């Protein structure tokens with residue numbers, strides 16, 4: 001329904017609505033370093049541009065006269081039913097955008113029923129976020145630590161706090177080549193952001209002889225990037241936790257196939273919003289072949305470049321089980337704290353719902369049968 005749109009038209013209130021307006025509003029609030037860190041991507045940002053632009057290659061061919069008065073967007077993933085297929089992608093170091101950081105995002109997510117995927121490098125800890133958002137759906141994103149006992153400790157904490165799944169990010173074995181951060185001389189980790197889960201971790205802290213702020217930062221950075229990460233680690237992880245495990249950052253159909261063979265529970269098709277390897281395939285272009293090879297065996301979530309409801313509709317119609325957004329909510333956070341995130345999430349949800357209905361689908365099953373043509 002269009003209540004939100006019509007209410008807002010009647011409100012006489014001016015606020016950023018679409019992605020570029022939100023980005024502009026955030027730019028006015030933030031210093032160059034944090035703004036550049038969030039906005040920018042790797043290399044010449046070819047993949048960043050392709051992520052969003054590639055949606056234009058896919059066109060929706062809608063059906064009409066289908067009575068779309070009752071929309072049901074429920075989706076069941078790994079045994080749990082969520083009211084709609086929109087998720088919060090794991091984004092670290094949220095305090096660089098706003099003092100309330102992840103707490104504000106997770107609260108807004110809870111309000112609009114977006115499952116929240118918390119980053120390993122959050123400014124606030126697993127327990128702090130769980131406490132602030134009791135009862136809402138949360139997953140934990142893991143950067144596998146050089147010292148695996150630290151990873152296991154964080155998983156245990158996520159399990160104890162009621163998180164529903166582990167998302168292991170596989171595309172960040174080292175930091176992407178991000179020139180904007182060199183230009184701005186900005187590293188959020190080096191500035192001391194993103195230690196919420198490390199500084200509160202008993203195993204991490206016990207392994208530190210010197211517990212000064214500098215020592216915590218150095219050890220955290222050393223632990224996060226893990227170039228030897230390989231399928232054996234996945235087996236260790238599989239044995240360690242009974243929570244469902246999803247791999248985030250899958251782009252090749254063969255890796256999707258391996259994920260199924262290794263007993264993983266799901267994947268997230270993503271190129272990290274273009275922040276890791278520049279020149280890689282746009283996430284939406286990688287999706288169809290992966291969906292085909294996975295053939296419904298495990299859920300295939302999707303992110304990178306989703307900016308509006310019609311993008312979500314295209315990803316869902318091409319077979320994504322659910323869609324995550326990253327930068328849009330961070331821009332909302334930067335420009336307006338929790339209220340800013342709420343506005344982004346509410347608008348995105350409504351735009352997606354309107355777009356599904358206008359395509360003629362009444363539920364996600366019908367949406368998957370929607371005709372999409374590629375130009």
Ligand code: FNR
Pocket residue numbers: 037038039051089090091092093119120121141169248270271272273274275303304305306324325326327328
């Ligand atoms: C990210 N992303 C990310 N991914 C992850 O697995 N762990 C993390 O800590 C982070 N941190 C992070 C910080 C910032 C500032 C951004 C912009 C992104 C990647 C994120 O989960 C997601 O893949 C992308 O943001 C999706 O692309 P869009 O929606 O930003 O285009």
